[in-house]
Amino acid sequence: MPPPFPSPDAFYLHLLRACASPRHAAAVHSHIVRAHPAASLFLRNTLLAAYCRHRGGGGHARRLLDEMPRRNAVSYNLLIDAYARQGLAPLSLRTFDRARRAGEGPGVDRFSYAAALAACSRAGDVTAGKALHALAVLDGNSRGVFVSNSLISMYAKCGDMGEARRVFDFADERDDVSWNSLISGYVRAGAHGEMMKVFAMMRRCGIGLNSFALGSVIKCCSGHGDGTLGIAEAVHGCVVKAGLDSDVFLVSAMIDMYAKKGALVEAVALFRSVEEPNVVVFNTMISGFCRAETAVGKEVAGEALDLFSEVQSRGMQPTEFTFSSALRACNLAGYFEFGKQLHGQVIKHSFQRDDFIGSALIDLYFNSGCTEDGFRCFRSSPKHDIVTWTAMISGCVQNELFEKALSLFHEFLVAGLKPDLFTISSVMNACASLAFARAGEQIHCFATKSGFDRFIAMGNSCIHMYARSGDVDSATRRFWEMDSQDVISWSALISSHAQHGGARDALQFFDEMVDAKVVPNEITFLGVLTACSHGGLVDEGLRYYEIMNKEYGLDPTIRHCTCVVDLLGRAGRLADAENIISKSIFHADPVVWRSLLASCRIHGDLERGQLVASKIMELEPTSSASYVILYNMYLDAGELSLASKTRDLMKQRGVKKEPGLSWIELKCGVHSFVAGDKSHPESNAIYTKLQDMLSRIDGLALTDTEISKREQNLMNCHSEKLAVALGMIHLPQSAPIRVMKNLRVCRDCHLTMKLISKSENREIILRDPIRFHHFRDGSCSCADYW
Template identity: 80%
Template structure:
């Protein structure tokens, strides 16, 4: 029997190579060829090389190429492509250089493989060299290679070169247009992308799913388009016959939802015949988009859709759970959210950072901070998103000290805060009025490069203003490179809260000159300034301007400011009429403001009616009972005062305890009335007694103001030691003479304490800054910045 021919042996081995499913099989065939068929053709050797590239990667293929007695462009093309696909772009380009050095004539596939390597490596410089060589070979203008050049330049961000290649190419096909379109999308050149998209429509060119997906994603996230343009893109998808593509369907649902046309998104979702979990995710996310301005009822549809997803037997993904938790937050469906939490535990997904963050938000919004904290501690891996959510949750629930402690722990782990983290912590510092801590965080923000951001400057203004340092707040505002309406509003409110009414109005006029449009917060600051400064006519004028010139509807806070403005000026009848004519006539907040004014002016008869009105609207709030009780005491109506106190007991109403705190180098020190739990309690009471004795001595010699006689007659009340007096005494002990004493209080300062602070500031020659629930009081030289108008 004659020996088999070379052609038959080649065919036999080619059949074996095609059947190989693993690298060892290829190696076995290779060994057999080496022994039995040393004269294998170049075609068979290239086939063996292709099998190595397919199953073993570029390294065994490179060894085979080195052993081959003959090599052609196909041999090198295979290895160039293998290196490129494996991510070794440098080796790929080295192989391309070897081919040229070996005198192998490169073809269009060689150049295409080299360009693909340049594209993956982002090496536009080498790509230009390959482009030049292709031009010299006369291959650059062909549609196959021009498409590779367009793709390479687009992926490297050189869209000008990509467009030049496109324009000079001999012909274009669908790939050419789609590559150019995708390149503009990737580069964020939205206007050019729209032009190319329009030209493709005019030339009747087809679109692929990748290019259309890129366009839709671009429209969803960055391009400001009208609704009809979104429908036009949808029409192109249908025209291209890709309307059954679930990837494009989910992208279009997301696009419609982000553009606020939920009805179109829902209609498209219902038209998908066999939606998968990605399509469901897009629709669930669409129901809880802020951009769509959805309400609670619409958000609940996301939860219904989630239930449908489960009923179809689909497996929810991490994105599904995070979207549903967001929907629960927006709709206030916290019980449903807890059920989702149980399913997360079942699927072992509670360790995902974004899901963990959503769970923390859920429990923070529902006030269940212990559960939120357990969610925070449970994941094995915690990133900055999770930490920031927990810190923000503490701030949201007014657990400011816990927020600061957690932030300190955050830094101890070596984590780097982002802008939102620092902004949340600054809000905690503002609420606690701990300026020293706030200054340290500001230094950290500056070191991290966040200080240049407007939102950071706004947080600093708010922190300094709430800490009693209006000068530092103003200076930070002046240092800002870019100020927005929040910046201006914060400075106006800062001056207003500190009793600097004219300064607040001056800043507002500067804001108008700067052509910055005021918002509701701006006018709230202006009205507060007018109220605290007794500027009745100006306040009423600004209230009219807000509504008539700027179209801003007054909120309950604006109306309360007007009531306070009129009430403090003694126009109690006008204030009451204003309440009855407003849409907030059933809100206890505005009536409580009027009640406070009734006490200032001693109008007991009106105060009784107002107090009973508040008790009807808010029977468990202590504020109205306390004000009425104190008014009866001031008027000598002890029996009525006793009845009011008995009514509080009968209704189970408890007065909120007064709490004051002061920040020193050693930390924050808190006090309540008659507090003796502080380690330095004996020294504090001794210092307080010394200061009160000094006041009484000045009163007896006639060297104090007439208010000292009033204080002396109420010595028993003074010895009661309200919390702010203890905090001031503690500050006197530890702070140097030149340092102002900054004390914060959760309630409104009483008349006795206000008078005492004035006298202490004069007798001790110290500046005292007191922040109560309403405003700041700066006591200097026996007088207060409020001018006793508070």
């Protein structure tokens, strides 16, 4: 009976191929050294290959190479390639140099150059790559298609498409790899036009299409945001003609391409044409339904979830991508209960450690308002990367946990992670909502140093932040510093000036926007109508309300309607405002009626106000705003008994008035106050300063209504007055005092702020939920039209 292995080398070769780690290879190596000290070069190279196959075996391989009595090009190539695959470019190039200098036969060959160039590609070291290119020319190795393809790939991956194209053009010979490398390089560089030219040239040269080339072209079409289907359909035709329409990889890529173009009908038709779709095809279609480029609604997201159910009914094993896409569909459609059931499936399949699933679950719980569950998902995640951190920060902003969002961002930076554009924008929105100008400026500086300042989205966030912090001049300056502006930029600028009392400036910017050929959207017109409302520009506001539909095809929303009601109501045209509500599709929405009620109070129309208040209380019986407006209206009219009844009605119905809160940002932090607040460490100094300022105001007229001494004392310690007093104590004379308030400023405080600005010779900027008030020298930017 013959032995199982005809020679010792064959026996060792069998063992080395079975090695699963450097430790196993070392055991075989030890046996070879003892039993066959004069092993052949072939066996030694095989041992070298066994070490190189596994991460961590590089050190053993290098020592073996040093000990080998004889080496050839294969010996060196194995180590050059191993270092390249492990991302150790310097060691790979050093080994290449050693091989080239060795006087042992052919030290380097085309495979040596290919491995060394791959190391340069992975490291992005185009300088070393060019040096290798020069050596290949000197050695006569650059003319072969194998090395020229490696050079094209290296230059393309290093981003130097000019050199890649030159190598391609001057190559003596080209094959499929040459064309594919150049095409994929152009796709990676975003040079879609050049890629399509090369693809067309490839077709003219009669080069056969393969899945790699077509995959690159499809990827290019997917990323090209021109919104047209012509090229996409042409590429689809090429796939069919090449007989590759059954290739799962290409079918998935084409479904993704159509979905990104917003062509869901074509994507679904292609998906249904696949006879035996696997989970990858299903994943692509589910993801396609959730694309931002498509009109994602409940119906579309429901289709995605139906496909998820089909995956399970077919007995397929869903992947991490299946779950992350399905959870995204739940978030988009608001199917939060279904999403929670998916969470259970995620745990069942042990996918809860996946980063994308973790961030999707965080989004799910924050979108549904279950913030504690969102924090629980975050804390249970085994690792926190930028995706999960950003999901947490944006979720906190969405749920108005702005201070927590800033705290998380600080933790994020302490963890040594680098934020992306979306993270920075979310943090900037938190600063804007809190009106933390100083923190916002620091974030802006950070964004500039990080290179994010060049993005339009970052510029838009800065405009919003500065405007919401009371610095409209910085917001305007940031707008003009941007290299280009989109509709969001213009809308933010218009809204900024509208909120700060610059109605005419806002309308002027709208005209400049139209002249710049930027098409306004719903947000733009909201800013324009707000400007007209705050500026008392009735005719202009009605004209813009009309043209937004007639000239731009935009249907008014509840917010536009409310602006027009406010515009007419402030101007005293209460009947016209009521007529607008009655004829609109929003006649059952309490928001528009509440706007009319506020105008009834301004103009003292008690009879209409009572009817409007009754209607609001029917629609929204637990909202405190309408009760408070009606209560104040009765006080203004001297109807103290009716005011008392309104207050008693609130108590009976369990309606609680939202407490007024004001805050101010100083160098030592953010300080917040409620009316009559004495919890601040500097409370005594604050009240002393406030009384000192009030004593300097001569002839302060509060209201014509009889007000009790208790209510008078309470007015004198309203939260915004306490915040202003603290600002007077700490801020230098040249600095404006910026105070933010969660409720509308009352008449007494508005008058008081005007008089304090004159007596103290200070600028006071007060933001309430409706607008900004800039008090200077005894007057306000609103011109008392608020």
